[in-house]
Every structure is written in structure tokens, then in C-alpha cells.
Amino acid sequence: MQNYDEIKITGWTYKGFKTPDVSVNIEDKQDKKTNFTLFQMLSGIGKTTTLNLLRYCFYDLNKHLSKSEIQNIIEELRSRDPNIDHGEFEVQFKLNSTINYRIKIIFDYILKEINYESNSGDSGDKGYFPGHKMPDTLQRFITPEFVEKTFFDLRLANKLYNAESGETDRTIRKLCKIDYLEEISNSLEKYKIQFIKKNRGKLRDKDLKDKEKLFEKYKKLLAQVEEKAKKFKDKKYKLSKKLDEIKEEKTKIENDRRDIQNKIRNTQKTLDEKNENLRLAFEEAYDYLKNPMSINYEILNQFINFKEKLDAWQIPKSVGESFFQQLVDGEKCICGHEMTDKMKKTINDNKIFYLSDDIANILGPIKTAVYNFDKKDQNKAKNCFEDLIKKERESSIAQNEFYKVTSATDDEKYNQLTKDEHDTKNELKNITDWLDETYEKPFTPDEPHDTESKKTLNKRINNLEKEIEERSDAVELGDKIRKLKSLLEEVQEISLVKISKKIVEDVNKEVKRVLPLEKIYIDSIKNRITLKTDEGIRKTGASGGASRGQMARIAYLFLITLLNRPNLKFPFIVDSPVTDLDSIGREEIARSLSKILECQYIGLILDEEKSSFAETLENELNGNINYITAFNKDETYPKMINLAKEYNVDINKFNNGVVAYGKDFFYKFKGSDLVKK
Amino acid sequence: MIRFHFIIKKNNDDKIISMEKFWESIEFKNKDFNQQRFSPFKDKLDLFYICLLIGLKTENKIPVEQFEYAQITDTWTINLKNKSKARDFILGMFLSVLVKDNNNDKSKIQKIINNNLDNNNDNKLSESGMKKMHEYSFGGYCKLLNELDYEPPGTIVVLMDKINKLLN
Numbered sequence: 123m124q125n126y127d128e129i130k131i132t133g134w135t136y137k138g139f140k141t142p143d144v145s146v147n148i149e150d151k152q153d154k155k156t157n158f159t160l161f162q163m164l165s166g167i168g169k170t171t172t173l174n175l176l177r178y179c180f181y182d183l184n185k186h187l188s189k190s191e192i193q194n195i196i197e198e199l200r201s202r203d204p205n206i207d208h209g210e211f212e213v214q215f216k217l218n219s220t221i222n223y224r225i226k227i228i229f230d231y232i233l234k235e236i237n238y239e240s241n242s243g244d245s246g247d248k249g250y251f252p253g254h255k256m257p258d259t260l261q262r263f264i265t266p267e268f269v270e271k272t273f274f275d276l277r278l279a280n281k282l283y284n285a286e287s288g289e290t291d292r293t294i295r296k297l298c299k300i301d302y303l304e305e306i307s308n309s310l311e312k313y314k315i316q317f318i319k320k321n322r323g324k325l326r327d328k329d330l331k332d333k334e335k336l337f338e339k340y341k342k343l344l345a346q347v348e349e350k351a352k353k354f355k356d357k358k359y360k361l362s363k364k365l366d367e368i369k370e371e372k373t374k375i376e377n378d379r380r381d382i383q384n385k386i387r388n389t390q391k392t393l394d395e396k397n398e399n400l401r402l403a404f405e406e407a408y409d410y411l412k413n414p415m416s417i418n419y420e421i422l423n424q425f426i427n428f429k430e431k432l433d434a435w436q437i438p439k440s441v442g443e444s445f446f447q448q449l450v451d452g453e454k455c456i457c458g459h460e461m462t463d464k465m466k467k468t469i470n471d472n473k474i475f476y477l478s479d480d481i482a483n484i485l486g487p488i489k490t491a492v493y494n495f496d497k498k499d500q501n502k503a504k505n506c507f508e509d510l511i512k513k514e515r516e517s518s519i520a521q522n523e524f525y526k527v528t529s530a531t532d533d534e535k536y537n538q539l540t541k542d543e544h545d546t547k548n549e550l551k552n553i554t555d556w557l558d559e560t561y562e563k564p565f566t567p568d569e570p571h572d573t574e575s576k577k578t579l580n581k582r583i584n585n586l587e588k589e590i591e592e593r594s595d596a597v598e599l600g601d602k603i604r605k606l607k608s609l610l611e612e613v614q615e616i617s618l619v620k621i622s623k624k625i626v627e628d629v630n631k632e633v634k635r636v637l638p639l640e641k642i643y644i645d646s647i648k649n650r651i652t653l654k655t656d657e658g659i660r661k662t663g664a665s666g667g668a669s670r671g672q673m674a675r676i677a678y679l680f681l682i683t684l685l686n687r688p689n690l691k692f693p694f695i696v697d698s699p700v701t702d703l704d705s706i707g708r709e710e711i712a713r714s715l716s717k718i719l720e721c722q723y724i725g726l727i728l729d730e731e732k733s734s735f736a737e738t739l740e741n742e743l744n745g746n747i748n749y750i751t752a753f754n755k756d757e758t759y760p761k762m763i764n765l766a767k768e769y770n771v772d773i774n775k776f777n778n779g780v781v782a783y784g785k786d787f788f789y790k791f792k793g794s795d796l797v798k799k
Numbered sequence: 800m801i802r803f804h805f806i807i808k809k810n811n812d813d814k815i816i817s818m819e820k821f822w823e824s825i826e827f828k829n830k831d832f833n834q835q836r837f838s839p840f841k842d843k844l845d846l847f848y849i850c851l852l853i854g855l856k857t858e859n860k861i862p863v864e865q866f867e868y869a870q871i872t873d874t875w876t877i878n879l880k881n882k883s884k885a886r887d888f889i890l891g892m893f894l895s896v897l898v899k900d901n902n903n904d905k906s907k908i909q910k911i912i913n914n915n916l917d918n919n920n921d922n923k924l925s926e927s928g929m930k931k932m933h934e935y936s937f938g939g940y941c942k943l944l945n946e947l948d949y950e951p952p953g954t955i956v957v958l959m960d961k962i963n964k965l966l967n
């Protein structure tokens with residue numbers, strides 16, 4: 123009897139998305155163990171849409187995303203035809219080769235909502251239940267984080283090398299269930315809450331109840347803020363990557379068009395110059411504001427009058443405190459009269475009308491500054507302020523000129539890239555600002571109640587926690603729970619270190635086979651993957667000193683090794699599985715997959731990815747591969763249809779798409795040959 | 800009151816946005832894509848100073864009791880103190896406004912100066928002098944906000960233009 127649960131996807135159906143409206147069946151022959159499927163699509167037909175729709179079928183989006191996030195997903199995946207009001211995607215899968223399941227995700231394009239229907243067991247098409255229902259035994263394991271890794275877009279493999287995202291630790295915690303220890307911590311917290319609640323009843327402390335409410339409110343807020351930060355960090359990574367890709371693509375186009383590049387360079391130079399002029403003008407204007415006399419004659423005269431008055435009255439002419447003291451202490455006044463108590467009192471009362479030495483020291487520089495002021499500065503200040511608008515206009519003209527030159531390339535793609543670059547930068551900036559200036563803001567007592575500063579919220583929570591514990595006689599219990607939680611955290615850290623060490627060892631064993639020429643090994647997977655050479659020398663630099671291909675191969679090995687650990691055989695679906703890999707890497711990855719993977723594998727590949735990869739898999743698996751090719755009938759070219767006819771593919775089965783099964787058609791299907799009228 | 804403060808809110812007047820919010824719209828931000836990347840305003844005290852200038856020029860002062868406020872810094876910043884001498888100028892302007900109505904009474908002027916200055920404090924003001932200075936700065940801020948329809952300025956040029964108008 124098998125001691126694991128196994129899920130195998132047996133097919134899916136699209137209707138009303140960017141993809142063609144077709145059904146895809148995946149053969150599952152028990153005897154042949156056909157675990158591998160290569161699903162081929164041309165670029166832009168819906169590979170990544172397929173990956174995402176499959177992901178969304180395995181967990182309920184409504185429970186994990188906000189309304190606006192769901193709306194964004196709907197907009198991203200919806201059909202380009204505005205007359206289509208909804209989309210349906212159904213995935214079929216088997217649990218332990220026996221029970222059939224169907225999950226249908228329905229996108230309502232009018233109400234901007236997502237709904238689910240589920241069918242479990244062998245009841246066929248009838249008997250769909252509203253809502254998302256997964257096999258009970260698997261619900262605990264199949265989390266969004268798990269699905270995101272098992273249904274993986276290899277183009278995002280670089281994230282595993284990014285320290286800020288902490289992706290490796292996060293992945294290990296989720297996939298190896300280390301984070302379940304947090305549930306014990308939560309139970310301890312719940313126990314404490316119950317204890318305090320019980321004690322509160324005895325104490326009849328109304329104020330305590332209010333503090334508890336506030337404590338819960340801050341905890342909830344902190345959880346929301348941390349979740350937001352997590353999403354923002356993910357988004358930041360994706361946007362940075364998108365920005366790099368845009369820049370790379372723009373540079374490529376610019377290189378192809380040197381004349382435009384020169385124009386762009388010149389306008390960029392002018393733009394930089396005008397921007398610098400504006401910056402200097404602002405500095406100059408503020409410098410004038412720092413000397414109010416330079417602003418206008420009215421203020422200047424106010425200063426001059428003030429100085430003249432001080433001069434006329436010989437202010438500051440200071441008299442030291444000691445002078446008055448000596449006078450009062452003396453037997454006679456300086457006029458020769460006997461010093462009486464009344465005279466002493468008068469001197470003490472009136473000495474305030476004389477400036478002290480200290481005050482004179484302040485007035486001196488003020489008078490000097492007024493004296494040294496150059497009246498010519500006034501005209502300069504006036505001109506400077508008037509020039510600001512002119513300089514702003516010049517900067518704006520230079521900016522427009524820059525956009526005009528980049529738009530005049532007659533290259534729609536370049537223009538779109540420029541617009542995307544601008545939009546992406548803005549989006550990235552907003553996210554970075556929030557993370558740096560709000561989320562990571564140091565503790566500030568004056569922060570509002572709904573602050574999103576992690577440090578301030580933590581401080582408030584800790585203070586309230588201590589106060590509540592003290593008032594409800596739960597100090598001892600609180601200390602014990604804190605100790606236990608600290609131990610649990612320690613256990614998590616130790617587990618993470620041990621598991622990480624084992625993963626590094628396992629991956630490095632495979633590296634020898636997969637990277638026979640380069641010999642690059644994983645040095646550490648703490649927060650991110652870092653690499654080392656055969657001699658143990660740590661690789662440095664943003665890419666870890668490895669090529670894209672090397673990084674992708676290591677990332678692949680890391681995921682495969684990690685996914686083989688849980689007692690669950692869940693499909694491993696990879697979008698663009700060998701993108702960026704050279705022929706050696708493709709062959710070796712194919713060999714690794716065929717030998718290491720025990721679960722179902724579905725590769726969503728571009729036609730150009732077949733080379734070296736598909737043939738190697740074919741050889742390693744003795745031909746036990748499902749080959750599927752899908753393309754769009756409406757937008758395609760006659761050669762594609764003719765090829766399908768030649769291979770006896772039923773081109774009329776679906777209205778706007780074609781699905782072809784079999785190795786021969788799969789290998790014959792080559793975009794560059796077929797996309798010609 | 801011995802330190803510099805920003806307005807958080809004005810009692811019974813929701814139109815007055817906090818100086819912090821205003822500051823966020825004008826402070827120098829290197830990463831910014833609008834004019835803030837060219838902003839000459841680097842320290843919060845720069846905004847306090849601008850408002851003080853406006854308050855003194857327009858002789859607009861509002862008692863600090865009408866506001867909720869939060870501390871921003873203890874002393875004058877290097878930018879306003881050292882090279883520019885802005886601190887000396889603004890103190891001169893402050894005193895000239897305070898003594899304005901006592902033109903012919905030397906002893907009263909000396910008393911006002913003694914009461915408001917204090918060389919032992921790094922900011923050169925006594926506690927009551929500091930409070931009075933805040934009254935002018937807060938008054939100037941409300942005046943500036945009024946000029947901007949109670950919204951933060953869209954650009955630094957708009958801000959400079961409004962400051963220039965209020966001072967002339």
C-alpha cells in the first residue's frame with residue numbers, strides 16, 4: 123500500500139480566456155507510467171495563462187486575495203473579445219489513480235468576480251457543488267505558496283538568487299511544513315487569551331477589556347501590514363525584473379537603430395542639462411529666502427530701521443550682571459549717596475532694561491549681517507524667482523522633446539516599452555517608498571493609530587501585552603509562553619538549517635552531472651542561493667557569478683530536490699522549462715527530470731525549447747511522453763491548418779482552436795516555418 | 800516650548816492638513832520622478848523656516864494652543880545656521896517685528912529683547928521667544944495653505960511662486 127497521496131492532472135478545458143476555447147486530455151496509462159507531458163504553444167497564445175489558471179484551480183483565490191487583486195487577475199486573463207461576459211476553466215485530476223475530481227473556476231467579467239464549482243468522486247458531469255472543494259486529506263498541504271512552486275515559471279528562477287525576497291527560506295518553510303510550528307505558537311497564545319479572559323471575570327477590570335481590544339486590533343493590523351509588505355516585496359521583485367527586461371529590450375532596439383539612438387542621446391543630454399538648471403534655480407531661490415533682506419525693499423527697510431534704532435540707542439551696549447551686583451553690594455551708589463534698600467530694589471527691578479553680555483552676543487552678528495548686505499542682491503532675487511517658471515518650462519519642453527524623439531521611432535514596440543518603463547518605474551517607486559518609508563519606519567510615539575510602521579506596531583503590541591499580563595495576573599504564564607515560543611522559533615531555525623544543509627548536499631550531488639563543464643555548486647541557500655566553484659571559492663556579484671543558464675539549472679535542481687521531500691506526489695508543472703539554457707544544460711536537465719522526478723511532470727514549452735530538451739526526454743523515457751500541441755485557429759496562418767490536416771488532426775473539433783496529440787506533429791510544429799502567409 | 804515643532808492638526812479646523820503631509824510633498828527625494836528630485840528642501844526645519852518667514856512678513860500669528868503639534872528638531876540645522884546665516888537674519892526679522900510698536904521706548908525694547916533671546920540655548924531663543932516664534936510660523940503655514948487651497952503644492956515651482964507672492 124502506498125504511503126503517500128498522489129494527484130495526477132488528466133486534462134483541462136478553456137472557455138472565454140485569451141487562450142483558444144479547447145479541451146486538453148492527458149493520457150494516464152498505468153502500465154507505462156506516462157508521467158511526462160510536453161504541452162507546446164507558440165508565444166502569446168496562452169502558456170502562462172494556462173499555468174496561472176491551473177494554479178488558481180488548486181486553491182480558492184477568494185480566500186487569499188483582495189477584491190482589487192482578483193479584479194487585476196480577471197483583467198489579465200480575460201478574453202480580448204469584449205462581447206464575452208465570462209470565462210470558465212476546468213481542471214480534471216485523479217487522486218491516487220482512482221477518484222476523479224473536477225474543479226471549475228468561473229470568471230465573471232461583468233461583476234468582476236471569481237466563483238468556483240467542484241465535483242468529487244465519479245459522479246461524472248452531474249453533481250457540481252458550488253465553491254472550491256479539494257480532497258480533505260490534501261487541503262492542509264495545498265497552499266498558495268505550495269502551488270506557486272510546484273506550478274513554476276522558470277523565468278522567475280532569478281528570484282531564488284535575490285536576498286531581499288528571502289525566497290529560498292520562505293520556500294523551504296512552506297514546502298517542508300516548518301511553518302506549522304507557528305500553529306503551536308498560536309495555540310499557546312490562544313490559551314493565554316482564555317486564561318486572561320477567565321481572570322478578567324474575577325477582576326471586573328473594564329479598562330483591561332479595552333486594552334485587550336486594542337491589543338487585538340494592533341495584532342490584526344500588524345498581520346495585515348506584514349501581508350501587505352510580503353505582497354509588495356513580491357511585486358517589487360517582479361517589477362524590477364520587468365524593468366530590467368524592458369531596458370534590455372529597449373537597448374536592443376536602440377542598438378539596431380543607431381541614428382535614433384544618437385537623437386535619443388542628444389535629447390537625453392539636453393533633458394539632463396535643463397533638469398540640472400531647474401535644480402540649481404531652486405537652490406538659488408531658497409538661498410535668497412535664507413536672506414530675507416534680498417527678497418524686497420520693504421523687508422530690507424524693516425531690517426535697516428531696526429539696525430538704525432539699535433545704533434541710535436547704542437544697543438547692544440551691554441552691562442554685565444557683575445556690575446549691578448557690585449552696585450547693590452556697595453555701601454554707596456556711584457552718585458555718592460548712601461545705598462538704601464529701596465535703591466537696591468529699584469536697581470534689581472530695572473536691570474532687565476539693560477542687555478546682558480549674552481544677549482549682546484546674539485545681536486552683534488545680526489547688525490553685522492544687515493550692515494554687510496549688498497542691495498544688488500534684490501534684483502538678482504527677483505530675476506531668480508521669475509526664472510523658475512521659465513526653467514520649469516524649459517525642462518518640460520526638454521522632457522516632451524525626449525518623448526517625441528523616442529516616439530518618432532515609428533516603432534510601436536519601442537513606444538510601448540517606453541510607456542511601460544515609465545509606468546513600471548512609477549509603480550516600483552510607490553512600492554519601494556511604502557516599504558522603506560512607511561513599513562520600515564523606526565518607532566515613533568506620535569504615529570497615528572492606523573500606522574503601517576512595523577516597528578511602532580510591534581512596540582505598541584509588546585507594551586500592551588505586558589500591561590495586560592500584569593493586570594490580569596498572567597505575568598508568569600506570559601513568560602512561560604514566551605519561552606516556549608522562543609524554543610519553537612529555535613526549533614524552526616534549527617530545522618531550517620538542517621533541511622537546508624541536506625538540500626544543498628543533494629543538489630550538489632546532482633550538479634556534477636548537470637553542469638559537467640562548469641562545476642558550480644551551491645554554497646548556501648540561506649535567504650537566497652549563493653554559489654561556489656569546485657575549489658570552494660564563493661562566487662560574487664548580482665548574478666552570483668554564474669550565467670543565466672547556470673542559474674536556471676541550479677534553480678531547477680533546487681526545486682526538484684525540494685519537491686521530492688513531502689509525502690505527496692503532486693504534479694510539477696513548469697512554464698518555459700528550459701528557457702535561457704544552452705543545449706548541454708537542456709540535455710542534462712532532461713536527464714535529471716527523467717531520473718529524479720517521481721511525480722507527474724507537465725512542461726509548458728515554446729516550440730523553440732524543444733531542441734535538445736524534448737529529444738533527450740524522449741530517449742531517457744523510452745518514448746513514454748504525452749506530446750500535445752495547441753494553437754489558435756482564428757489568428758493562425760494557413761500553413762498551420764494545412765500541417766494539422768496533413769497529420770489527420772481534427773481541425774473542426776473546436777471553434778477557434780486546434781489541439782493536436784502525438785510526437786510527429788509535435789516535432790513538425792515549428793513557428794518560424796508556419797507563421798508565414 | 801524649547802524645541803521646534805510641526806503642526807499635526809488645528810483644533811476645530813479640518814482644512815489645515817498636517818505639516819508632515821505638506822513636508823512629504825516638497826522634501827527632496829532622490830528617487831522621485833517629479834520635481835521633488837530637484838527640491839532644495841532637505842530638512843523639516845526648512846518648512847518651519849519658510850512658514851516663519853511668511854508669518855513674520857505678513858505679521859500673521861496664531862496662538863500655539865489652537866494646534867496639536869509634534870517635535871521635529873532641537874536646534875537650528877547646519878544649513879540654516881552656518882554658511883547661510885539664515886538663523887541670524889530670521890532672528891533679526893523676528894525682533895524687528897516684536898519691537899515694531901515700541902519705537903520710541905528704548906527700555907521697553909531692551910526688555911523685549913532680553914525676554915525673547917537666550918544665548919544659553921543653541922537656538923538663541925528663550926522659552927517664551929520660542930513660543931512666539933512658533934505662533935508666527937504656524938500663522939505663516941495657515942496663510943500658505945490658504946494660498947494653496949489647503950492642498951499640498953503640486954510642484955516645487957508652485958510652492959516657490961506662492962512663497963514669493965506672499966513675501967512681496
